Amino acid sequence: MPPSLIEIKKLYKKYSLASGILNSKKRVIPAVNNVSLQIYKGETLGLVGESGCGKSTLARLIARLEKPSSGNICFKGEDIFLYDKKALKAYRRNVQLIFQDPYSSLNPRKSAASIIKEPLTIHRIGNKNQRQESVTQLMEKVGLSREQAHRYPHEFSGGQRQRIGIARALVLKPEFIIADEPVSALDVSIQAQILNLLKDLKQDFGLTYLFISHDLNVIRHMSDRIAVMYLGQIVELAGASEIYEHPFHPYTRMLLLALPGCDPANKKRIAAITGEAGAENDRGCNFQNRCPDKRTICSEQEPVLTQIEDERFCACHLTGSI
Amino acid sequence: MPPLLQIKDLVTIFDTARGRIKAVDGVSLSIDSGETLGIVGESGCGKTMLALSIMRLIPTNGKIISGKVLFSGRDLLALSSEEMRAKRGSEIAMIFQEPMTSLNPVFRVGEQIAEAVRLHKKLPAKEAMALAGEQLREVGIPDPEKRMSDYPHQLSGGMRQRVMIAMAMSCHPQLLLADEPTTALDVTIQAQILDLISELKKKNQMTVVLISHDLGIISQEAQKIAVMYAGKMVESATAGQIFVKPLHPYTQGLIASLPARCVGVDKEQQKYLQTIPGSVPSLYNLAPGCRFYERCSYADNHCAQEEPLLEEIEQEHFAACWKSSDIQKEGKLN
Numbered sequence: 001m002p003p004s005l006i007e008i009k010k011l012y013k014k015y016s017l018a019s020g021i022l023n024s025k026k027r028v029i030p031a032v033n034n035v036s037l038q039i040y041k042g043e044t045l046g047l048v049g050e051s052g053c054g055k056s057t058l059a060r061l062i063a064r065l066e067k068p069s070s071g072n073i074c075f076k077g078e079d080i081f082l083y084d085k086k087a088l089k090a091y092r093r094n095v096q097l098i099f100q101d102p103y104s105s106l107n108p109r110k111s112a113a114s115i116i117k118e119p120l121t122i123h124r125i126g127n128k129n130q131r132q133e134s135v136t137q138l139m140e141k142v143g144l145s146r147e148q149a150h151r152y153p154h155e156f157s158g159g160q161r162q163r164i165g166i167a168r169a170l171v172l173k174p175e176f177i178i179a180d181e182p183v184s185a186l187d188v189s190i191q192a193q194i195l196n197l198l199k200d201l202k203q204d205f206g207l208t209y210l211f212i213s214h215d216l217n218v219i220r221h222m223s224d225r226i227a228v229m230y231l232g233q234i235v236e237l238a239g240a241s242e243i244y245e246h247p248f249h250p251y252t253r254m255l256l257l258a259l260p261g262c263d264p265a266n267k268k269r270i271a272a273i274t275g276e277a278g279a280e281n282d283r284g285c286n287f288q289n290r291c292p293d294k295r296t297i298c299s300e301q302e303p304v305l306t307q308i309e310d311e312r313f314c315a316c317h318l319t320g321s322i
Numbered sequence: 323m324p325p326l327l328q329i330k331d332l333v334t335i336f337d338t339a340r341g342r343i344k345a346v347d348g349v350s351l352s353i354d355s356g357e358t359l360g361i362v363g364e365s366g367c368g369k370t371m372l373a374l375s376i377m378r379l380i381p382t383n384g385k386i387i388s389g390k391v392l393f394s395g396r397d398l399l400a401l402s403s404e405e406m407r408a409k410r411g412s413e414i415a416m417i418f419q420e421p422m423t424s425l426n427p428v429f430r431v432g433e434q435i436a437e438a439v440r441l442h443k444k445l446p447a448k449e450a451m452a453l454a455g456e457q458l459r460e461v462g463i464p465d466p467e468k469r470m471s472d473y474p475h476q477l478s479g480g481m482r483q484r485v486m487i488a489m490a491m492s493c494h495p496q497l498l499l500a501d502e503p504t505t506a507l508d509v510t511i512q513a514q515i516l517d518l519i520s521e522l523k524k525k526n527q528m529t530v531v532l533i534s535h536d537l538g539i540i541s542q543e544a545q546k547i548a549v550m551y552a553g554k555m556v557e558s559a560t561a562g563q564i565f566v567k568p569l570h571p572y573t574q575g576l577i578a579s580l581p582a583r584c585v586g587v588d589k590e591q592q593k594y595l596q597t598i599p600g601s602v603p604s605l606y607n608l609a610p611g612c613r614f615y616e617r618c619s620y621a622d623n624h625c626a627q628e629e630p631l632l633e634e635i636e637q638e639h640f641a642a643c644w645k646s647s648d649i650q651k652e653g654k655l656n
Binding site: 191196 | 364365478509512514516517537539541542575576580581593595596598601602
């Protein structure tokens, strides 16, 4: 087993909603609810879940853009929330983000080259010529031409903008990349180009990815291991092909069932998919309202993520019996 | 039996500051009663404008300059605006991608559904409200009497889309145009909404035009599929034909670039996805010849000079490509 790059232990992040005029009760939303997870060096860990399940909050916590309510995250064995100023700056160099929307994540008033160069300037790396040199190299690497360096974001298509975003994330030579829905805003034919690019870059730069998506097909294509999130908790964690061929958790199965195939001769029956992810329950399993296999124990006791097999984890009382 | 909807050579243009573009450029298609037609294409290919042209709801800087839209044999483009308004919502209904922006935020959802019924069926308010409640039950909203008095923001995305469907179904239309009805929704909710649409379709013997960028959804729901590219229809066939043997290089590329869509078909994780190089051409200055020319691996000189027309290559299988007959004979070229 390769050493772990990131180790998350018992992480909680709670947001409290401001109480309204008529509503004096304060509501607390556990966006990330007792998450423990390791990300190994050199792997791509896929994080999948529906909107509001806390996957982006988890990403923001790892990037240290948010502070947790409790729990900790270690990068190479050191707690990132205890870093001093210098160590934090080094961490920010090492961990970079790629965002979903290539339209809103690039400054419209800056040219492509200066967007990519900005992190180097902020971190005071190299002199003017060296910076220019690394920008040119990287632009070529991500498939942008030299002539495009002085164009502005609005002159690029969605796919090309995402390439600029990727180049900006790589310019500091990070070890770890958090890609938060990097292809969701792109058309299918462009999506494939970007996914291939991300795979190439991973190999060339020896990167580790946390790859977040709601699209199970994309996740499967990109990931070595996959974590499935539901209402702030990780409900299943396993190797990519295991989870697709033998899903354990009823929610994972529901997600896979909901996926449209591409074979018109083989239409799936999807009547088994019910309910919506809503407020969590006071007691017992979060998924009990939608679960087709619910038993008495599910409303009494909360299941914890337990190891079922080697490298396979599932948080369900019924694992093994169904 | 004549087709329920027949579109002939429809051209919709837009005059913008940068010049004139043809958003829909000579599209022809026909849908039989009770069928589901899937229209698939990337953003900007004109699929939404095609639907809006059928409804005669295109934005004010747009104009339908030629073609016919025959609905049960009558040309919708020749109707007066009053006649068209009477058809819209009662015989032809439409649901949109983003249910939050297509519902009025300051009215309760019950009233919004009742409004359509009141206008088209000329029912008194009380009866209309009762019918609205009935519709909400029909689309699977639990506790419909209570939900009727909710405002759109109080409902989840999936529930809002159900309200939109209830509104569209309230006058039992013969034709439902669904423009990316599940794009804004999570996968499990998407599956529920698609199920609901096909259930309602069966129950009311409705014809559906389903527009989506997602080939997976289209393959599951549609009997006939039309592929659009840069304002043109490039291929149309039955769902079986198009997935087994796509005849246009663009359709081939679209299907090949899906990541491991067919679980079981390719168990081994492919390292690289096939891609279509380049991106969609700008409609402002289109070169002569085929619009897919620059991205096509089959293209030759002929393709650069003359634009291919939609032709029937096999029975009920149309493609607009000079190479389609070769592809049809030899499978994939190269």
